[in-house]
Amino acid sequence: MSEKTAVTPAELRAFVVDHVARTTGLPAGEVDPAQPISALGVDSVHAIDLVVACERFLGRPVPDDLLWRALSIDAMVEQLTGGQG
Secondary structure (H helix, E strand, O other), X not given: OOOOOOOOHHHHHHHHHHHHHHHHOOOHHHOOOOOEHHHHOOOHHHHHHXXXXXXXXXXXXOOOOHHHXXXXXXXXXXXXXXXXX
8 A cells, every 4th residue: 555645734724624615514715724613613523524534635643633722724734744834
């Protein structure tokens, strides 16, 4: 099995914004990645779904509570990409 190529912060941010938009019903343009995740209508069920989606996208495990510790999409992306970008 081959390992997935590294994902850039911009790619991960775009993926997460799109996922949040689809699961909450918000237009993607209204998903502000700097806003607290709870203000976007993301509940615990959405959060777990997003963690699973990120694991698939990144090809590695993501902590279940990352979204609540990170508080925003931008902070989550920074933590998952090691602060690059």
